[in-house]
Amino acid sequence: MDTTNLIFAGVGGQGVLLIAELTAQTAVRAGHDVKQTEVHGVSQRGGSVESHVRFGDANAVHSPLVRAGQADVVVGLEKLEGLRYADFLNPVTGSLLVNDHEIIPGSVANAAEKYPHHAMDFLRHKGLRVVELPASRCAKDLGDGRMANVIMVGALSALLALPEEDWLETLKERIPAKHREANLRAFQAGRRLSTDFGSPFGLSGMQPVAGGHRDSGPLSPAKGDNHD
Amino acid sequence: MTKQLLSGNEAIARGAWEAGVKFASGYPGTPSTEILENLAKYPEVDAQWSANEKVAFEEGMGAAIGGLRVLVTMKMVGLNVAADPFMVFPYAGTNGGFVLISADDPGMHSSQNEQDNRYLALMAKVPVLEPSDAQECKDYIEFGLELSEAHETPVMMRTTTRLAHHKGLVALGDRVEVSRKEFTPDVKRFSVPIYRKLRRPEVEKRLERLREFAESTPINRVEWRASQPGAAAAKGSVGVVTSGIAYQYVREVMPAASVFRLGLTHPLPSRSLIEFCAAHETVYVVEEGEAFIESHLAALGATNMIGKSAFGVIGEYSPDRIAAAIAATPTAPMQDFSKEIAMLPRPPMFCVGCGHRTVFDVLRQLKVTVAGDIGCYTMGALPPYEAEHTTFCMGASIGTAFGLERAGHERTVAIIGDSTFVHAGIPALIDAVFNGSGLTLVILDNSTTGMTGQQPHPGAGTTLKGKPAPKLDLEAMVRAAGVKQVQIVDTWQRKEVGRAIRAALLQGEPSVVIARGPCMRLPEMKLSERAASPYVVDESLCTKCDACFKVWCPAITRTAEGFPIIDTLDCTACTVCAQVCPTEAIGPVDSRQ
Ligand SMILES: Cc1ncc(C[n+]2csc(CCOP(=O)(O)OP(=O)(O)O)c2C)c(N)n1
Numbered sequence: 001m002d003t004t005n006l007i008f009a010g011v012g013g014q015g016v017l018l019i020a021e022l023t024a025q026t027a028v029r030a031g032h033d034v035k036q037t038e039v040h041g042v043s044q045r046g047g048s049v050e051s052h053v054r055f056g057d058a059n060a061v062h063s064p065l066v067r068a069g070q071a072d073v074v075v076g077l078e079k080l081e082g083l084r085y086a087d088f089l090n091p092v093t094g095s096l097l098v099n100d101h102e103i104i105p106g107s108v109a110n111a112a113e114k115y116p117h118h119a120m121d122f123l124r125h126k127g128l129r130v131v132e133l134p135a136s137r138c139a140k141d142l143g144d145g146r147m148a149n150v151i152m153v154g155a156l157s158a159l160l161a162l163p164e165e166d167w168l169e170t171l172k173e174r175i176p177a178k179h180r181e182a183n184l185r186a187f188q189a190g191r192r193l194s195t196d197f198g199s200p201f202g203l204s205g206m207q208p209v210a211g212g213h214r215d216s217g218p219l220s221p222a223k224g225d226n227h228d
Numbered sequence: 229m230t231k232q233l234l235s236g237n238e239a240i241a242r243g244a245w246e247a248g249v250k251f252a253s254g255y256p257g258t259p260s261t262e263i264l265e266n267l268a269k270y271p272e273v274d275a276q277w278s279a280n281e282k283v284a285f286e287e288g289m290g291a292a293i294g295g296l297r298v299l300v301t302m303k304m305v306g307l308n309v310a311a312d313p314f315m316v317f318p319y320a321g322t323n324g325g326f327v328l329i330s331a332d333d334p335g336m337h338s339s340q341n342e343q344d345n346r347y348l349a350l351m352a353k354v355p356v357l358e359p360s361d362a363q364e365c366k367d368y369i370e371f372g373l374e375l376s377e378a379h380e381t382p383v384m385m386r387t388t389t390r391l392a393h394h395k396g397l398v399a400l401g402d403r404v405e406v407s408r409k410e411f412t413p414d415v416k417r418f419s420v421p422i423y424r425k426l427r428r429p430e431v432e433k434r435l436e437r438l439r440e441f442a443e444s445t446p447i448n449r450v451e452w453r454a455s456q457p458g459a460a461a462a463k464g465s466v467g468v469v470t471s472g473i474a475y476q477y478v479r480e481v482m483p484a485a486s487v488f489r490l491g492l493t494h495p496l497p498s499r500s501l502i503e504f505c506a507a508h509e510t511v512y513v514v515e516e517g518e519a520f521i522e523s524h525l526a527a528l529g530a531t532n533m534i535g536k537s538a539f540g541v542i543g544e545y546s547p548d549r550i551a552a553a554i555a556a557t558p559t560a561p562m563q564d565f566s567k568e569i570a571m572l573p574r575p576p577m578f579c580v581g582c583g584h585r586t587v588f589d590v591l592r593q594l595k596v597t598v599a600g601d602i603g604c605y606t607m608g609a610l611p612p613y614e615a616e617h618t619t620f621c622m623g624a625s626i627g628t629a630f631g632l633e634r635a636g637h638e639r640t641v642a643i644i645g646d647s648t649f650v651h652a653g654i655p656a657l658i659d660a661v662f663n664g665s666g667l668t669l670v671i672l673d674n675s676t677t678g679m680t681g682q683q684p685h686p687g688a689g690t691t692l693k694g695k696p697a698p699k700l701d702l703e704a705m706v707r708a709a710g711v712k713q714v715q716i717v718d719t720w721q722r723k724e725v726g727r728a729i730r731a732a733l734l735q736g737e738p739s740v741v742i743a744r745g746p747c748m749r750l751p752e753m754k755l756s757e758r759a760a761s762p763y764v765v766d767e768s769l770c771t772k773c774d775a776c777f778k779v780w781c782p783a784i785t786r787t788a789e790g791f792p793i794i795d796t797l798d799c800t801a802c803t804v805c806a807q808v809c810p811t812e813a814i815g816p817v818d819s820r821q
Pocket residue numbers: 255256257258281303305306309339340602603604605622644645646647648649672674676677678679680747
């Protein structure tokens with residue numbers, strides 16, 4: 001297989017690194033060679049956070065960094081951050097999967113006025129495939145707005161050729177027991193959202209999940225749990 | 229064999245454990261911090277945070293002379309602090325294996341400068357290992373310890389931010405117990421300058437042996453592809469000499485090129501390198517940092533290299549950067565949207581509830597010159613505060629403030645974190661008192677090393693392994709230095725903080741304010757642990773005066789109707805917004821329901 005190139009982006013505290021790790025671990029479980037990269041440090045204090053994940057055949061993945069113009073999917077947990085990494089997308093086959101959510105940079109003067117609210121239309125106009133998902137709202141409906149990251153990774157999972165069992169195993173292993181159920185629900189909600197909002201949608205050379213459930217309906221609220 | 233996805237730093241910790249390391253010390257610093265944090269999880273390893281890098285190095289040096297296998301870790305600027313023992317240890321040479329991790333930060337992701345520590349190792353005459361993936365991060369530890377023991381030399385392993393924080397698959401092994409080597413006190417070897425002269429030639433002889441070793445070690449290997457060994461350079465033939473993570477980028481961008489992959493970059497295998505250069509028309513030298521390998525090749529007389537002139541010396545490398553430099557066409561056209569749409573920056577900021585905020589609010593209003601230091605509080609230099617006017621290196625605040633004062637800038641405040649104060653601030657304060665300064669110093673005492681992710685230090689009361697430890701008494705320390713004016717304030721009481729700093733500035737003698745309050749990221753500061761409730765805004769009392777927004781708390785945003793709203797999941801009940809509210813519209817959630 002060709003190497004799959006993913007970028008995860010968001011704001012410090014949104015759980016970008018967690019979902020990048022979930023994806024990388026799932027790819028390992030599915031038998032791939034995997035590289036992942038992130039930068040720790042000051043950026044975690046409410047700044048931009050990004051992580052790259054690449055997976056493919058054994059010993060075929062060298063650089064942990066995705067090259068510009070080669071990302072298959074950029075997962076944005078926030079619109080401005082999705083925009084920031086959009087130029088990494090493969091302009092023909094890449095997709096921006098973005099949480100329809102805005103966080104105004106706190107320490108930038110007049111940030112509210114300067115914020116590019118039209119960013120997604122701009123990118124569509126540039127010919128990019130953009131899929132906006134109401135992950136934060138959906139997470140709130142499920143009882144905790146902080147699970148937006150897991151909803152987004154659920155949505156991503158529907159686009160990648162990684163077996164669902166592997167995702168679920170990784171989630172079970174990685175999420176502490178007391179938050180596990182809620183997060184598994186969030187993951188499944190994300191998978192459904194992806195097929196509802198995104199079709200026709202799948203990566204070249206990969207199989208999108210067959211059919212897709214159209215029965216997402218009103219999401220059942222879950223007990224309020226937060227994970228750190 | 230099981231393989232696990234590990235970061236470079238996790239792999240180094242694992243490697244140290246597998247190779248029988250018994251003692252490990254260091255001082256936190258990105259990108260090295262997670263090594264000791266992971267190593268501390270193994271009960272067989274005595275791992276600790278030391279007061280600073282010099283002390284960490286010396287403790288490790290002692291343990292290694294005493295016969296143990298040792299790992300010492302620090303970020304690259306840490307080695308400046310530890311340079312003194314680093315330069316002299318090789319003279320005596322080690323007994324047990326000693327590997328120093330020097331974590332460089334090309335691109336200055338989290339550092340005050342860029343610095344290629346291979347040059348420090350060159351100066352110290354210490355061999356340098358450069359792994360290029362997580363597996364090698366693990367394997368090179370054992371390799372380095374064996375090299376160290378075989379040649380009785382400390383060994384430095386240079387990592388970089390990308391290597392330390394990337395993850396890759398690593399094959400795990402078991403721990404080998406290595407018994408303590410015999411230590412015989414030997415004055416001529418370990419002591420006194422007159423005998424050091426006798427050791428001096430030993431250092432050169434050892435380097436000579438290591439040069440030979442560099443020619444034959446398997447960690448320096450050529451991957452022949454398009455070109456052939458021994459053949460004369462064909463027209464248009466391209467070879468690459470590379471080390472570290474840059475090797476991976478080269479493999480990605482130039483899959484067909486023959487590559488000389490150096491795992492040992494000091495001393496360099498001169499003969500093999502010259503042969504390699506002779507086999508190609510052009511040799512790219514791709515190394516992050518300075519032209520360390522390239523200038524060695526130039527000194528050997530090679531003329532067909534292209535290195536820093538194409539790839540540059542500043543910042544971090546990437547596959548894109550290498551591709552652009554060799555003008556290999558990128559597979560997809562680069563698009564750059566930043567020219568057409570406002571790509572707002574998102575700089576880091578103080579966490580919700582951070583106790584540093586009140587101090588910077590006061591300093592901003594006082595319009596004093598602030599000599600700052602290194603820590604989370606360095607963000608006081610950023611908007612909206614812009615109240616930190618100098619930052620150089622750890623501990624520099626006090627000396628810089630002293631100098632500014634001598635230059636006639638009387639209204640200068642030095643500001644320093646507790647971890648930094650212990651690390652390098654204490655001698656500076658002693659000096660300021662000794663030399664008659666009237667300095668005002670604010671110590672931000674949050675009981676932890678916040679910036680690097682909450683590592684304990686001598687003022688924190690616990691060790692890296694989580695054991696209770698005597699807590700350094702900062703007040704007694706400061707008084708012992710000769711400071712008579714010492715005030716201790718609750719950092720979340722903004723009026724008290726203001727009063728204390730103003731009072732300190734009026735003293736004609738050294739005056740210290742300890743602004744105290746634990747870092748909100750410490751587990752004991754969770755709301756549940758403190759039996760505290762998040763704060764909420766009562767819209768019926770709120771006049772939308774916006775005073776609470778001036779606290780610059782990320783948990784406070786605006787509703788569609790323009791009222792402030794506090795994110796109750798994020799709120800830490802620091803109370804500062806309630807203190808500034810003129811109409812008492814903000815209070816704990818329970819009392820408002
Ligand atoms: C010589 C050196 N070692 C380590 C570091 C990494 N580092 C940056 S800030 C810091 C300490 C921060 O702790 P503290 O002074 O208590 O301030 P806080 O971040 O908690 O506010 C460290 C260790 C460095 N910059 N220089």
